[in-house]
C-alpha cells in the first residue's frame with residue numbers, strides 16, 4: 362500500500378487494498394467495515410465533506426444554530442475515520458486509464474491522482490431525473506433534491522411559495538422539509554395516481570416502519586392543507602426575471618392547461634437515475650431494470666459486478682433508498698472480507714442482513730409499482746413537448762432539432778442523435794437532458810414510439826472525462842513532454 366509521486370507516471374499514484382468511490386451511506390458503510398477488519402482502504406468523494414446525499418453535513422453555522430439533522434451520518438463518518446480509512450474529499454474520479462483498472466482522479470487542488478486497488482467499490486449514488494418544459498430555465502425553477510439540499514445543509518429555502526411537481530415518493534419528504542422551514546407549499550403535482558386505495562397499496566401494510574414514515578408525511582401535509590393533484594404534469598413556467606407562475610395540465614392531456622398557480626419557486630423531478638458512468642467505463646455489464654426501465658449494472662447479491670474486482674453498491678446499483686444503500690455497502694464489504702479470508706460475520710448476522718435486504722427490495726418494488734415507470738413517463742411527456750423548448754441546456758439544443766435529426770439523419774439512434782445535434786455533449790454529459798432526448802428520439806420512430814410497451818430508457822455511452830476536468834490537470838497527468846508546445 363503506497364501513496365507516492367512517481368517519476369514514470371505523472372501525478373500522485375495511490376495503491377490500496379480497496380478504493381471506494383463515493384462517500385454516501387453505501388460507501389461509508391463499506392469503508393467502516395473493511396477498514397476495521399484491517400484492509401487498507403481509501404474512500405474518495407468529490408464533495409468537500411463525506412456523507413453523500415442523505416448524510417450531507419450541515420454548514421457549521423447551521424449546525425450551531427439548528428443542530429445536526431442527521432447525527433447518525435456524523436457518527437458513521439467518525440467510525441470510518443477511526444477505523445483508519447484514508448478519506449479524500451474534494452477528489453473527483455473522472456475516468457479510467459487505458460489499462461482498464463487505474464482510476465483517474467483530481468484532488469482538491471486539481472492535481473491528478475491515479476488510484477489502483479485489488480478491489481474497487483463504486484458507490485457513486487444517483488442523480489435526479491428531470492424533464493424539460495417551457496420556462497424550465499427561469500431562476501426559481503429547480504429540482505426537489507436541490508431544494509432538500511438547501512434546506513438540510515443551509516437551512517435556506519428555494520422560495521416562499523412553492524409547487525413541487527414530477528413523480529415519486531421523494532416529493533413528500535421535500536414538501537415536509539419546506540413546510541418545517543415556513544415555506545407555503547401551494548401543492549404537489551404528481552404525474553401518476555399512487556395515492557388511492559388499491560390492492561397493491563395494501564402491500565405496504567407489510568412494511569410497518571416505511572408505512573409509519575409515509576403516514577407521518579401524509580399527516581404533515583394534511584395539517585398544512587397541501588393539495589396533491591394526481592395525474593397532473595407541468596405544462597409551463599412563466600415569469601419575467603424569475604418564475605412567477607406554473608401552469609399545470611392533466612397527464613392524459615399534457616398540452617391542455619387545467620390550472621395556473623402563482624409561485625416564486627418550482628421544483629420538478631421524476632425520481633432518480635443510478636450514476637453508472639464509471640461502472641460502464643470499467644467495462645461492467647449493465648442490464649435493463651424491469652421496474653425502472655433504467656440501465657443498472659449486473660451484480661450478484663453482494664454487489665459484485667461482471668468484473669470480479671469491481672463492486673457496485675448503493676443507488677449506483679439501483680434506486681432503493683438509504684437503508685438499502687447501507688445494506689448493499691455492507692454486503693459488498695462482507696463479500697470482500699470473505700474472499701480475503703477475514704470474514705468474521707456470524708451466520709446469524711449474515712442471515713439477518715440478507716432477510717433485511719430482501720424486505721427492503723420488496724418494499725422498493727412495491728412503491729415502484731405505484732408510480733409511473735420512466736418509460737410510461739416518457740410516453741406522457743415526450744410527444745407533448747413544444748418544438749422550441751430547449752432540451753439540452755449545455756449546448757442549447759431544442760426539441761424540434763432532436764426530433765428532426767432522430768427521424769432523419771440519425772435514424773432513431775440515440776448516440777447518433779447526440780453526435781448530430783450535440784445534445785448531451787456538454788459539461789453534464791447528458792445527465793440533465795439524457796432522459797428527455799431518449800424520449801424524443803423514441804417518440805418519432807415508427808414502430809418504436811413511446812407507449813409501444815418497450816420499458817427501456819436508453820442511455821448515452823459513458824465517455825472520458827465523466828465530468829469536466831481542467832486542461833491543466835490533463836497536461837500534468839501527461840507529463841512535461843505534453844507541455845513543450847506551450848514554451
Ligand SMILES: Cc1cc2nc3c(=O)[nH]c(=O)nc-3n(C[C@H](O)[C@H](O)[C@H](O)COP(=O)(O)OP(=O)(O)OC[C@H]3O[C@@H](n4cnc5c(N)ncnc54)[C@H](O)[C@@H]3O)c2cc1C
Pocket residue numbers: 382383384385386387388405406407408412413414415416452453454455484485486487488489506507509510534633636639674675676677681682683684686827
Ligand atoms: C439530490 C438528491 C437528494 C436526496 N435527498 C434525499 C433525502 O432528503 N431523503 C432521503 O431519504 N433520500 C434522499 N435522496 C436519496 C438518498 O440520497 C439515497 O437513498 C442515499 O443517499 C443513497 O446512498 P448512496 O451512498 O448510494 O449515494 P449518495 O448518498 O448519493 O452518495 C454518492 C456519493 O458519491 C459521490 N460521487 C459520485 N460520483 C463521483 C465521482 N465520479 N467521483 C467522486 N465522488 C463521486 C457523490 O459526491 C456522493 O457524495 C436524495 C438523492 C439525491 C440524488
